[in-house]
Amino acid sequence: MPASERIKNIVMELKSHAPFTLFGALTGIFCMLIFKGLAQDTSHKIFYVFHPAHVVLSAMVTASMFELHTKKPKILIVILVGIFGSIGVATLSDSLIPYMGEALLGMHVHVHGHEHVGFVERAHIGFIEAWHIVIPAAIVGSLLAYFKPKTKIPHAGHVLLSTWASSFHILIAMGGQVSAWKMGGSFCFLFLAVWVPCCISDIVFPLMFTGGKIRHCHH
Numbered sequence: 001m002p003a004s005e006r007i008k009n010i011v012m013e014l015k016s017h018a019p020f021t022l023f024g025a026l027t028g029i030f031c032m033l034i035f036k037g038l039a040q041d042t043s044h045k046i047f048y049v050f051h052p053a054h055v056v057l058s059a060m061v062t063a064s065m066f067e068l069h070t071k072k073p074k075i076l077i078v079i080l081v082g083i084f085g086s087i088g089v090a091t092l093s094d095s096l097i098p099y100m101g102e103a104l105l106g107m108h109v110h111v112h113g114h115e116h117v118g119f120v121e122r123a124h125i126g127f128i129e130a131w132h133i134v135i136p137a138a139i140v141g142s143l144l145a146y147f148k149p150k151t152k153i154p155h156a157g158h159v160l161l162s163t164w165a166s167s168f169h170i171l172i173a174m175g176g177q178v179s180a181w182k183m184g185g186s187f188c189f190l191f192l193a194v195w196v197p198c199c200i201s202d203i204v205f206p207l208m209f210t211g212g213k214i215r216h217c218h219h
Contacts, residue, residue, distance in 0.1 A: 047172065048126070052126070061158060083139065094193070097189060
């Protein structure tokens with residue numbers, strides 16, 4: 001497929017995903033309003049429920065897209081594509097973009113009251129801080145994709161899970177100090193945290209290894 005046509009397809013996918021991502025971001029803000037008084041430790045624990053779950057579904061979609069566009073791929077290659085595609089993008093989506101938003105919005109409340117923790121703990125980099133949960137989650141998702149590749153349901157699911165993981169990441173930093181400014185800014189970062197990274201994970205990353213046309217997972 002020519003590069004221009006591939007870019008055109010990717011742009012079309014981004015536009016098609018925008019309305020559902022907008023809906024996801026709204027559910028994230030709704031979640032934050034309901035649980036705004038939650039203790040930081042509890043928000044931290046919930047983050048490490050949604051983040052690994054997001055990784056599982058992201059690995060399923062990434063590995064499935066790769067497998068559906070590759071003739072008889074080897075299981076090891078499918079697993080590696082699923083692991084690197086899901087962990088890299090889920091870290092960007094659930095941790096790095098929310099962390100950047102928190103810094104720009106002036107959220108400096110630290111978990112457990114420790115002010116001198118490192119970047120990994122402040123940004124909650126899952127595959128390092130909780131590697132024993134996140135990496136196995138990526139392997140499980142990749143294996144499920146290898147034996148039964150699916151894209152539609154896992155994609156919709158992991159968009160929502162990513163939004164909720166990002167929401168609780170922000171709640172940790174917010175520490176109950178809610179304001180209209182923080183909520184409005186959080187909505188913008190929730191949208192960006194899901195829209196671009198998830199489309200990269202599900203569409204761009206797998207097709208880096210293939211020459212086929214995109215099978216539109218949102219149809």
